[in-house]
Amino acid sequence: MYLKRKIDIFLKEWKNNPDKMPLIIKGARQIGKTESIRNFARENYKNTVEINFALETKYRTITENGFDVESVIKNISRIDPSKKFIPHETLIFFDELQDFPQIAAALKFFNQDNRFDVVCSGSMLGLNYQKIESNSVGNKTDYEMQSIDFEEFLWAKGYDSNIADELLENLFNLTPFSTAEMSVFQGMFLDYCILGGMPAIVKSYIENRTFEGTLNLQKALIADYKEDFRKYVEGLDQTRLLNVFNHIPVQLARENKKFQISKVASGARFKDYFGCVEWLADAGIINVCRCLNFPELPLKGNYDDMKYKLYFKDTGLLVACLDDEAQDDLRANKNLGVYKGALYENFVGEALSKSGYELYYFKKDNSTLEEDFFVRTKKSLVPVEVKSQNGRSRSLSELIKNPRYQDITHGIKLCNANIGFENSIFTFPYFCAFLLKRYLKDVDW
Secondary structure, X not given: OOOOOOHHHHHHHHHHOOOOOOEEEEOOXXXXXXXXXXXXXXXXXXXXXXXXXXXXXHHHHOOXXXXXXXXXXXXXXXXXXXXXOOOOOEEEEEEXXXXXXXXXXXXXHHHHXXXXXXXXXXXXXXXXXXXXXXXXXXXXXXXXXXXXXXXXXXXXXXXXXXXXXXXXXXXXXXXXXXXXXXXXXXXXXXXXXXXXXXXXXXXXXXXXXXXXXXXXXXXXXXXXXXXXXXXXXXXOOHHHHHHHHHHHHHHHOOOOOOOOHHHOXXXXXXXXXXOHHHHHHHOOOEEEEEEEOOOOOOOOOOEEEEEEEEEEOOHHHHHHHOOHXXXXXXXXXXXXXXXXXXXXXXXXXXXXXXXXXXXXXXXXXXXXXXXXXXXXXXXXXXXXXXXXXXXXXXXXXHHHHOOOOOOOOOEEEEEOOOOXXXXXXXXXXXXXXXXXXXXXXXXXX
């Protein structure tokens, strides 16, 4: 069973581009990179040569005679004479690129040669991606893949590719969803939040129609990530990196969700942990939500380097880290408000990130004024508030009404409620978070 992914469209467009360069698909482990590339190869090429540098270490010698195309394919065929190289009909797939970053130097020659299409994939853990960047600059196309988003989850559940447009119509027209629609989509949203977007977990759920075994799969993935820390971390203290990773759910459970290095370990100082957060973000494991100095445009550069919140890129990882009591509350009582709303915030951060947004929040010093996320339209800054229930939004109202915040004219509230609009605040149900970028693209404020 293959789960349709958004990368499928990108790969076909890449293949049809006459000026295409070798492609590097990067992202966290187990998000479906290899499966998507294999599916693309099956559907579009008569011949595929696949090499996994992690499992097939013998292929790490293929550049010993040089990085030119003839030398590389000669050495591959020497190791495995059954591999065929048919010009203009062959896809060469280099998998687990991070285990042999040297191969990236050959991409320049494959680009110039133009007889074979080349796709590379890797988890890009640690410093190895810097080597890949320096070895292949100007001779590759990059694509960052993430785990399954809610739209792809709806596809897996049987909805067609028009489902996003149908939901958007309600948002644009401010037409509330019917009771049946709310029940169905809220139910699927709950399932998606519990599962997360790792393909193996979603596939198990779809095929078995139960959650049986999914928590074990999530916990196994956490264990795999921790093993990767030991394998790929260079130049950082592995214990400190693990401390940061383990404290993400702990600190999200606090009322003030700002990540504090001082809470990670006794006597921990920011300078001692410098690089740990960046490593986890570069590896595609976490999202960093930075605190704005002031809620105004532009967003880039307008933040405090020392203040941030950390969310998992896949909410399923956070679910796997919950304590037993929170697990019971979530699964038995369907309470997504566990950990003081951390699941809601993590999901919204995940949805915004997967839409292409960088994440920002604002907390005014010595004040209760705080907003969870900020995005923008062509003209204005848009605060996004995450609430477990549909209640008053004091911070959102203050940001809209106060003339100090000139770039803000409207706000968005995501909560367990239907579509609504009042006092320049749009209310949307949580399951619409993945639509915000497409919605804001066409608004006139």
